[in-house]
Amino acid sequence: DSGVTxxxxxxxxxxxxxxxxxxxxxSGDLSVYWYQQSLDQGLQFLIxxxxxxxxxxxxxxxxxxxxxxxxxxxxxxxxxxxxGDSALYFCASSAPTGGYGYTFGSGTRLTVV
Amino acid sequence: DAKTTQPNSMESNEEEPVHLPxxxxxxxxxxxxxxxxxxxxxxxxxxxxxxTSNVNNRMASLAIAEDRKSSTLILHRATxxxxxxxYCILRGGDYGGSQGNLIFGKGTKLxxxx
Numbered sequence: 001d002s003g004v005t006x007x008x009x010x011x012x013x014x015x016x017x018x019x020x021x022x023x024x025x026x027s028g029d030l031s032v033y034w035y036q037q038s039l040d041q042g043l044q045f046l047i048x049x050x051x052x053x054x055x056x057x058x059x060x061x062x063x064x065x066x067x068x069x070x071x072x073x074x075x076x077x078x079x080x081x082x083x084g085d086s087a088l089y090f091c092a093s094s095a096p097t098g099g100y101g102y103t104f105g106s107g108t109r110l111t112v113v
Numbered sequence: 114d115a116k117t118t119q120p121n122s123m124e125s126n127e128e129e130p131v132h133l134p135x136x137x138x139x140x141x142x143x144x145x146x147x148x149x150x151x152x153x154x155x156x157x158x159x160x161x162x163x164x165t166s167n168v169n170n171r172m173a174s175l176a177i178a179e180d181r182k183s184s185t186l187i188l189h190r191a192t193x194x195x196x197x198x199x200y201c202i203l204r205g206g207d208y209g210g211s212q213g214n215l216i217f218g219k220g221t222k223l224x225x226x227x
Contacts, residue, residue, distance in 0.1 A: 002156070033214065043157065043217040056214055090156050092215075099145060099164070102215055104156035 003027065006091050006105035014113055018079040021108045025072055025093030031055075032074040033094070033102065034066055038087040049074055081112045116140070117201045122222045125191045133186040133221055135201030140181050145204045147215065148175065148186045150197040157200065157217075160186065196225045 003026035013019055025032050034046040036059075045058035049068035060066075063081075068074040078085060088109050092102040118136040125131040137146065148160040161168055161175045163184070168175040174187040188195055200220040 002158075035217075042219055043151075045214055045216055048214055058214070058216075088154075092157075099162075101147065101159035101162055102149070102157070103159065107156050 002103050002105060004091060004093050004103050004105035006089075006108050008108060009106065010109050010111075012111045012113060013081060015081055015083060017081050017112075018077065019081065019110065021076040021078070021089055021091075021110075023074045023076070023091030023093075023105060025074070025091075026103045029093035029095060029103070030072065031094050032068055032072070033092045034060075034074070034076050035090040035092065036087050037090065037107075038084075041087075043090070046076070078110070083112050086110055086112045116203050116216075117218055119199075119201055119218065119221045121219065122224065124224045124226060125188075125195075127193060127225055127227050128190050131188040131191045131195070131223065131225075133188075133199050133201075133223065134183065135185070136183045137201070137203055138182045140203055141205075143205060146175065146177060146181075146184050147202045147204050148173070149200045149202065149215075149217075150195075151200070151220075152197045160199070162204070191223075191225045193225050193227060196223055198222050 005024040007022045030051045032049045036044045046060040047066050048056040052068050063079050066076045088107045090107045092104045094102045147162040149157040151157045161173050163175045176185045198220040202215050
């Protein structure tokens with residue numbers, strides 16, 4: 001157990017649907033990051049939150065959104081799903097400075113059919 | 114854009130040391146050098162990080178060049194479980210800002226032969 005909890009582990013849904021992925025960061029970490037990894041692709045940074053505020057956006061589609069709640073857990077919302085959204089979605093948390101490592105969750109595998 | 118350069122792949126024999134190189138010629142004074150690894154179908158795993166001095170932990174050692182433009186991750190005795198993709202990433206030191214994000218490149222795929 002890395003300390004970062006992601007639920008659900010697996011999700012199968014149909015095209016056009018909407019899903020929510022949840023992430024609980026490691027205790028004490030204020031920053032949460034979301035990444036997408038498609039089959040045989042690299043890790044793409046999606047979005048960063050720090051203590052409830054959005055801090056940085058990467059390659060996140062407009063159909064995707066995220067938020068971080070007062071208890072610091074985060075949710076990634078994916079809507080109007082397409083086949084190409086099938087991927088592993090990872091959440092990571094960290095103290096927000098370079099002197100600390102990221103801790104990643106085990107990911108949510110999303111399959112869009 | 115990844116600011117580091119790594120070989121696409123490397124091979125090692127089990128129980129031998131492995132030296133994984135990384136070039137980061139545009140590193141700034143506040144950038145930390147981070148290494149992560151990812152096993153198939155798993156989330157990335159933190160390995161080690163450093164700023165200027167060489168670092169050791171239970172997993173590996175990190176050797177940083179004096180000019181900080183390159184670094185080497187050293188696995189002292191490779192095992193089959195070390196077969197993974199290894200990522201060398203620069204992480205900015207700003208507090209809560211976007212420069213602190215980890216942007217992953219393609220990494221080095223390490224194969225370990227028994």
